[in-house]
Amino acid sequence: MKTARREALTGRVLLLVLMAATLMPFVSLFVTALHPSGSYPLGLEWPDDPQWGNFAAAFTAARMTELLKSSVLIVLGVVPISLVVATMAGFAIGHLRIPGRRFVFVAFVLGLTLPFEGIITPLYYLVRDMGVLNTRWAIILPLIGLFMPFSVFWMRAHFVNMPEELSESARIDGAGTWQLFWKVHVPLAAPATSSLAILLFLWTWNQFLLAIVLVDDPLQRTMSGALGAFQGQWGTDIPLLCAGSLLILTPTLLVFLIFQRRFVTALLQGSLKG
């Protein structure tokens, strides 16, 4: 019993240390953001006169309203299309048992670990020739394709576990494949699709490489891409940069805190499957 108690104590101490190590960077960011704009504060030093106005200044300097709008538009482009398209494919591969499903599945799986840098150069020429370079479509369309291996993989994993009898009885009632899909299977797939939606939202919102390569105007980019531009512009004004970074972090943090349980489960499952 004594060892168990000692282990529990070590565990608690370790947890606290780990939490401190995780949070310390954020605390440092926050404290620095309160120093007078343009000053060179020390790492962790509470300012004599906290400048709460820095956040408002960064909000204007980063043009947060436009940035938020841009990121939301990109997410709205990527997530719904990906969900519908991947659910259909997952349904066909996992449940309809179409001929050649093995081949299709392997073809998608091979794309799972593909590094985005591997195809970024031709993507640039591709979207340029499509005439969408420097628009949000330049981020939306390739991202749908790049997320497709994981999305199909994820949805197939759901559909292979759906019992055959379910579809049999619907077919006896005279449902065609299309009705079977929308009326029976899409509602039942809600847990899988909502977790996938969370993951796709996060990956789109945080996408950086595609944003900086394919879109010049920071206001047409994702939040992450805009933050890169913000650093380039305000990199020398450390308090303002810290305030801006915190503002740009806030939306993801809020979404995470609201859906935290779903988030953690989805991300853990996501990496287990991927």
Next chain:
Amino acid sequence: MKAAVKRRSGSKWAGWLFVLPAAAFYVVFVIQPLAMTVQYSLYSWDGIGVATWNGVQNYLRVFTDPDLFAAILNALKLIVFFSAVPVALGLAIAATIRRIATTRLATVARTVIFLPQVIPLVAAGITWSWLLSSTGLVNQLLTAVGLEGITRAWLGDFSTALPSVGVIGAWVLLGLCTLLLLAGMSKIDPALYEAARLDGAGPLREFFSITLPSLRQEIGVCVTVTVVAALASFDIVYISTQGGPGNASMVPGLEIYYLAFSERQVGVASALAVVLTVLVIACALPIQWLTRDRSS
């Protein structure tokens, strides 16, 4: 009877219509650019003028140009920080907090240590650039414990830039690994541990004979995810060092970006892209295969 069979197999082929949109996106935006990368890699092209056939010259350059090859080596060195550190530390932490995994403190901790995984890597890069700067928190802490002798601008120093980038990566990935491993440990039958205790096994023995072997699959996932993150790193390096000082922290992803879009050497950039892609797949597949759960 025949007609029925025919209709059934017809409807099976009709299922392909469901795959078509997904396949179209995948082929147009992944497979096609992948084929184009391979094609570009065999030409010399500045992105504007006429491309000329260059055979395997671009590949030879990737392996003989010291700057380009150094980038590949740097990516391999980053594996130590992105992969070995988070997985080893994650195992130690998860094994220690396993028994208190259901307490309230652990529930809060679960959310907190997950934060680095949720925020954009760019934000992690900016935050740590500040922490590791000459007036940052890291140097402040070192001075406080009497180590002011080693303080420096960590990301601007030739010998410490790459390891510092590695530390940022380790910070980002540690939480994910810990939680994945913890989730795996919660699936281990507690009776195994009780039996070990009765046999007089200590915590270390327990860890090596029960915990570690049962976590094969989870460790495989952690290693795959983190190794891919190390090899394909871009965001953190772009923000914190831009590959510098000199080329000290250059990685293939960033080198591809510079070559293709600043130096306009599309051919060499594409050859490096092919090498990087092959490297990632060559690392990910065997890990997956070795740690696959044979029972399923």
